[in-house]
Amino acid sequence: MKNYYDSMSRGGNMSLFGNVDLVALGLYIALVLIGLLSITSASYDSESTSIFSMQHNYMKQLMWIGFSSVAAVVILLLERSYFHMFSYPAYVFGILMLLACLLFGREVNGAKAWFEFGSVRIQPVEFVKIATALTMARVMSSYSFNINRISDLAKIIGVLLLPLAIIIKQNDTGSGLVLGAFIFVMYREGLTKYLYFPAIFTVALFICSFIFAPEAIFITLLILFAAYTLLKTGAVLVHVRFLAAMFCAMILLAVATPLSAYQSIMIVCAIAAVALGIIAIKSRALMLLWPVMMYIYAMLFVPTCDFLFTKLEPHQQNRILTFVGMKSDPKGIDYNVIQSQIAIGSGNFFGKGYMQGTQIRYDYVPEKHTDFIFCTVGEEWGFFGTLFVISLYVALIFRLMRMGERIGETFGRVYCYSVAAILLFHVWVNVGMTIGLMPVMGIPLPLMSYGGSSLVAFTILIMIAIRLDASTDDKSVYSV
Numbered sequence: 001m002k003n004y005y006d007s008m009s010r011g012g013n014m015s016l017f018g019n020v021d022l023v024a025l026g027l028y029i030a031l032v033l034i035g036l037l038s039i040t041s042a043s044y045d046s047e048s049t050s051i052f053s054m055q056h057n058y059m060k061q062l063m064w065i066g067f068s069s070v071a072a073v074v075i076l077l078l079e080r081s082y083f084h085m086f087s088y089p090a091y092v093f094g095i096l097m098l099l100a101c102l103l104f105g106r107e108v109n110g111a112k113a114w115f116e117f118g119s120v121r122i123q124p125v126e127f128v129k130i131a132t133a134l135t136m137a138r139v140m141s142s143y144s145f146n147i148n149r150i151s152d153l154a155k156i157i158g159v160l161l162l163p164l165a166i167i168i169k170q171n172d173t174g175s176g177l178v179l180g181a182f183i184f185v186m187y188r189e190g191l192t193k194y195l196y197f198p199a200i201f202t203v204a205l206f207i208c209s210f211i212f213a214p215e216a217i218f219i220t221l222l223i224l225f226a227a228y229t230l231l232k233t234g235a236v237l238v239h240v241r242f243l244a245a246m247f248c249a250m251i252l253l254a255v256a257t258p259l260s261a262y263q264s265i266m267i268v269c270a271i272a273a274v275a276l277g278i279i280a281i282k283s284r285a286l287m288l289l290w291p292v293m294m295y296i297y298a299m300l301f302v303p304t305c306d307f308l309f310t311k312l313e314p315h316q317q318n319r320i321l322t323f324v325g326m327k328s329d330p331k332g333i334d335y336n337v338i339q340s341q342i343a344i345g346s347g348n349f350f351g352k353g354y355m356q357g358t359q360i361r362y363d364y365v366p367e368k369h370t371d372f373i374f375c376t377v378g379e380e381w382g383f384f385g386t387l388f389v390i391s392l393y394v395a396l397i398f399r400l401m402r403m404g405e406r407i408g409e410t411f412g413r414v415y416c417y418s419v420a421a422i423l424l425f426h427v428w429v430n431v432g433m434t435i436g437l438m439p440v441m442g443i444p445l446p447l448m449s450y451g452g453s454s455l456v457a458f459t460i461l462i463m464i465a466i467r468l469d470a471s472t473d474d475k476s477v478y479s480v
Contacts, residue, residue, distance in 0.1 A: 020469075031446070041360065042057075071456060075467055083468065091159070147189050148195070205298055209302050397424050423446055
């Protein structure tokens with residue numbers, strides 16, 4: 001505690017741009033201005049009597065840029081100790097706002113995730129990301145924290161699951177998935193692969209369950225895990241005999257009993273899992289129990305995927321089915337993505353020119369100024385324009401990571417990596433869904449999509465990281 005309060009006294013009297021990373025600040029400004037230009041092009045009405053009317057989306061965005069600028073200046077002038085001090089209160093306040101929104105908020109596009117004050121809408125989840133990042137940094141920078149200790153890991157999971165549960169209840173699953181980006185932060189802080197891998201394995205199983213039959217998944221995993229377990233023990237011949245015996249047992253059960261092929265495979269796979277576990281124990285290779293445990297987990301998880309799928313909203317089910325190629329609806333759920341691909345593809349290498357995009361100008365692309373703002377860039381500025389924008393995001397993400405390493409203390413490092421992870425997830429999903437590589441989730445493109453909540457929240461998120469980095473002269477370590 002003494003080191004922390006000592007750092008408070010040494011971190012004061014900071015000028016606005018003293019020690020500020022001007023490269024990160026420049027990247028932020030460039031993306032905001034490009035976003036404003038794109039929103040102007042996407043929403044400009046040549047027949048409007050006044051181009052400066054606040055009815056235009058670009059004028060509203062300009063107003064939000066003004067609010068964001070004020071927030072940025074205030075943050076850059078704050079003591080860095082305030083972010084550590086108020087992280088827990090901000091998290092509690094954020095949870096209360098999510099609950100209030102769930103009870104009294106306005107429903108938009110099926111998600112009850114907005115507060116409405118006249119013509120202004122505010123989405124609390126955007127600001128909860130900031131509170132969650134600060135709280136993650138506060139918890140992980142506490143004295144003697146060890147991410148591989150079960151009790152400490154449970155704290156982190158609890159911090160993430162509480163807002164996630166409320167966000168899912170609001171039917172805003174896309175925004176909730178952003179919290180999954182924090183797993184990259186946990187990996188950076190040393191999370192063991194034996195805890196990290198199951199999360200990736202679960203996602204892969206969930207996707208495969210929609211593409212392949214359960215029987216194919218179980219047989220494939222049986223071959224892979226059996227090969228890994230038995231070859232690691234050096235029992236190559238046993239490996240061949242083991243697999244041969246398993247397949248003979250499957251055929252025998254399917255032919256000689258009234259059991260279905262699926263039931264036969266499940267029974268044999270269960271026996272195989274027990275057998276592989278016994279082999280691992282007898283070989284005194286307890287680490288080989290991991291693939292066995294993952295195999296048993298797969299057998300339990302895959303049958304539940306159908307149940308989980310039925311709990312999703314119809315439009316969410318359709319998005320997943322179209323994404324994996326099991327359903328096609330060019331005039332319905334696929335319409336946005338198809339028109340987005342046409343718009344981006346028609347831009348070719350150099351684009352059609354500013355305000356010259358036909359797909360954008362004639363409203364073929366829905367949500368062209370919000371979730372699909374990347375289409376405007378692609379059609380008007382072409383391949384090189386989109387490459388330039390993506391390069392700006394990549395540069396900003398790597399700059400945040402570099403800032404995290406440069407800060408030299410856990411609180412700042414975890415926070416900067418959290419911001420980088422959130423940005424990466426947003427850009428990856430948003431750009432991916434506009435070109436058909438990701439399902440449509442309704443996630444905005446940071447700093448560029450129209451929307452006050454998103455712009456102000458990302459401004460605060462990034463500026464806190466810049467402010468923490470500006471205090472690198474303070475070598476003290478945050479502790480609780």
